[in-house]
Amino acid sequence: MKIQDILLSEYGKASSVPSAVNRMMTDFAIGFRDGYDINLGVGYVNETTIPTQQILTACEAVLTNPVKYRASLNYGGSQGSSNLIESIKRYHIDNKIGGISQDVFNSNDIVIGANGATSLLDSITHLLPSGNVITADPMYYIYCNDLDRKGFNIIAIPEDNDGIQTDQLRDKLKELGRAKEEIQFFYVVTVNNPSCTVLSNNRKRELVEIVTQLSHELGRKIPLFFDNAYRDLIHDNTVESMESALCYDDLGIVYEIGSMSKILAPGLRIGYMIGPKGDFLNSVIQRTSDIGFSAPLINQEITSYLLDNGIETQIEKVNNGYQRKAKQVKKWIVELLGDNIQEYCGGSAGFYFYITLKDVCTDTTSDFFKFLTRTTGCEQNDGSKDDPYPKVIYIPGEHCVHPTGDMVEIGKYQFRISYGFEELPQIHTALKYMTFAITYSQKCL
Ligand SMILES: Cc1ncc(COP(=O)(O)O)c(C=O)c1O
Structure with missing residues (x-):
């Protein structure tokens, strides 16, 4: 007799498939090259803040x-x-x-x-x-x-x-x-x-x-x-x-x-x-x-x-570090992405910026995302298959807005970046790649 697989509860069934964000992060983590690929997606704290x-x-x-x-x-x-x-x-x-x-x-x-x-x-x-x-x-x-x-x-x-x-x-x-x-x-x-x-x-x-x-x-x-x-x-x-x-x-x-x-x-x-x-x-x-x-x-x-x-000293130290990074990253966001930004928030607390782009989609099927994850299918953008150019990951807005809420449309143009985990030079490089990704997206239109 054919044996059925383990019976799962509704919650079990829903949990047997990793969430879209988990899938995306796992794909990115596979083959992540330290000091080369840049992860602006994780909510990790900065290692130097840990006492x-x-x-x-x-x-x-x-x-x-x-x-x-x-x-x-x-x-x-x-x-x-x-x-x-x-x-x-x-x-x-x-x-x-x-x-x-x-x-x-x-x-x-x-x-x-x-x-x-x-x-x-x-x-x-x-x-x-x-x-x-x-x-x-x-x-x-x-x-x-x-x-x-x-x-x-x-x-x-x-x-x-x-x-x-x-x-x-x-x-x-x-x-x-x-x-x-x-x-x-x-x-x-x-x-x-x-x-x-x-x-x-x-x-x-x-x-x-x-x-x-x-x-x-x-x-x-x-x-x-x-x-x-x-x-x-x-x-x-x-x-x-x-x-x-x-x-x-x-x-x-x-x-x-x-x-x-x-x-x-x-x-x-x-x-x-x-x-x-x-x-x-x-x-x-x-x-x-x-x-x-x-x-x-x-x-x-x-x-x-x-x-x-x-x-108290520890909290002050942590906040000084994030404040310094927030100020610098904000400058770079304006300098590098400014013309293509509809609006952005963040930089006053925590360690994320949430950015809305003008006319550039950010979801996982978008050209912006493909360019940054080096999956455009074109060697000129991606580098060689065996050794692609540096990849950059962020959290697309599509995962952050309610799928049937009022923000679903705008969510397609939004993304979260973290300035927590990566250091400033890596964040600067990632933002530069984002400007290239915007140019690439506009060319593809
Ligand atoms: C809004 C929010 N709540 C809770 C948590 C998780 O907190 P904890 O590490 O204490 O489980 C996070 C982690 O990033 C968070 O962003």
């Missing part, structure tokens, strides 16, 4: 102080290390992050994810019923792809320079009518990925008001998750300092998700959620236990030590 020496010191300090850091190579508790939770509290209070004071922690608690902020975002999808999720467009494509595979329906509201447009959100809610009942949660990235748009405090307040009102209307609390992955990376001093929505949440619907990936090291895999004490937060803790008991305790303790010992 290797301090991590070594922290590791030794943790392992040699078993009184404070108990059994740090053993299993941890599922809410997270109490040392780390206290350090995160202190970090927020001492530095007045977002205006958070001790008051906030009287009604809110902190939980540490099993594997970075990503595992907490994943937990949300297992603990809330399936339904509609409201987010900004362009959207954080990695999480939105995850939501999509799990059967959530994403409603993406275009953003402007201040973030998600609240007037459009209000219109959308009106338009939804009874379908509003299907809204399960809001997900808003405070320094958006891909655009690096900083959500203004006014917009944030308005969002809390809108979701509070909606919760009253529906007779149940609708959670509003703010993803603060890049919150501590606002390196433009002219940008207003970001308030925490926890400070003006009267109903108890705001949850803020933070990450140590960008200010310390992604490899520590430390992310946390701050939100109202109660059933939802308890379910997140249980979920962490279900998927791995806790984040590695040693990493939590190392992070606690780093937060207690010089985190």
Whole structure:
């Protein structure tokens, strides 16, 4: 008898095929030539921002102080290390992050994810019923792809320079009518990925008001998750300092998700959620236990030590580095691509620029993309098959905008570049290749 393959769930089936971005990045990674090909696509942090020496010191300090850091190579508790939770509290209070004071922690608690902020975002999808999720467009494509595979329906509201447009959100809610009942949660990235748009405090307040009102209307609390992955990376001093929505949440619907990936090291895999004490937060803790008991305790303790010992200097160092790079890359973008740019954003926070080209498509079938990945099929552009010219990769806008949202058309002309991972000379070279790619695209028209 013929034997059937393993039966997969709907999520299993959807996950058995790598996402378009994963496919693209894998193709690029195969045969990537260090120091030759240029990767402006990855969200990797700059290696020089990782405090290797301090991590070594922290590791030794943790392992040699078993009184404070108990059994740090053993299993941890599922809410997270109490040392780390206290350090995160202190970090927020001492530095007045977002205006958070001790008051906030009287009604809110902190939980540490099993594997970075990503595992907490994943937990949300297992603990809330399936339904509609409201987010900004362009959207954080990695999480939105995850939501999509799990059967959530994403409603993406275009953003402007201040973030998600609240007037459009209000219109959308009106338009939804009874379908509003299907809204399960809001997900808003405070320094958006891909655009690096900083959500203004006014917009944030308005969002809390809108979701509070909606919760009253529906007779149940609708959670509003703010993803603060890049919150501590606002390196433009002219940008207003970001308030925490926890400070003006009267109903108890705001949850803020933070990450140590960008200010310390992604490899520590430390992310946390701050939100109202109660059933939802308890379910997140249980979920962490279900998927791995806790984040590695040693990493939590190392992070606690780093937060207690010089985190401010570390953050300043990281931001100085990205600020310097942002200023230079911005100059080059204007100088080299200026005439062909419709608009661009980024450069004030995080480490991405999100660029819209005039009349030049950027999707994976476009001439622009083919030129940069050396797949035009013409040796003059690509170099020889065995040893092609340097390849350049970026994230095409088509993957960042909602496939049936209002930005789908413009998305075809957009792309995200990262100035995080690669150094300035490589970024300059890549931008020069982009000018050639534009000329090539225009010739092909
Ligand atoms: C918006 C956003 N949220 C979350 C993450 C992931 O954070 P972590 O490394 O803590 O899982 C990223 C990573 O790039 C991100 O861009």
